[in-house]
Amino acid sequence: MSxxxxxxxxxxxxxxxxxxxxxxxxxxxxxxxxxxxxxxxxYQQAVRIDNTHTNNLCNYGLFLxxxxxxxxxxxxxxxxxLEVIAQHRIDGLILLSYRVLILSTTMCxxxxx
Numbered sequence: 001m002s003x004x005x006x007x008x009x010x011x012x013x014x015x016x017x018x019x020x021x022x023x024x025x026x027x028x029x030x031x032x033x034x035x036x037x038x039x040x041x042x043y044q045q046a047v048r049i050d051n052t053h054t055n056n057l058c059n060y061g062l063f064l065x066x067x068x069x070x071x072x073x074x075x076x077x078x079x080x081x082l083e084v085i086a087q088h089r090i091d092g093l094i095l096l097s098y099r100v101l102i103l104s105t106t107m108c109x110x111x112x113x
Contacts, residue, residue: 022046
């Protein structure tokens with residue numbers, strides 16, 4: 001276990017209901033170790049705890065579209081993030097990520113509305 005992994009793990013142990021800690025650890029496990037199953041569990045937990053955390057919603061949406069090819073669920077994550085930011089401000093990264101999802105799904109034969 002790397003030092004970074006130990007720190008993320010400890011952060012989640014100390015703050016098991018902290019969406020930031022959960023989402024950051026999920027991103028780390030996915031990006032560094034490609035631990036898809038554990039990353040997904042942490043993303044799900046993070047989104048359940050705080051469904052207004054736009055970074056986690058977008059990261060989980062990207063994960064769902066790229067790793068699981070679950071485009072409808074990915075779209076739900078992006079739409080939820082858009083609902084949240086509509087109440088606050090326009091976030092270009094969310095809009096760009098959602099646009100990429102839409103463009104990629106139009107080219108995917110498996111995507112059905």
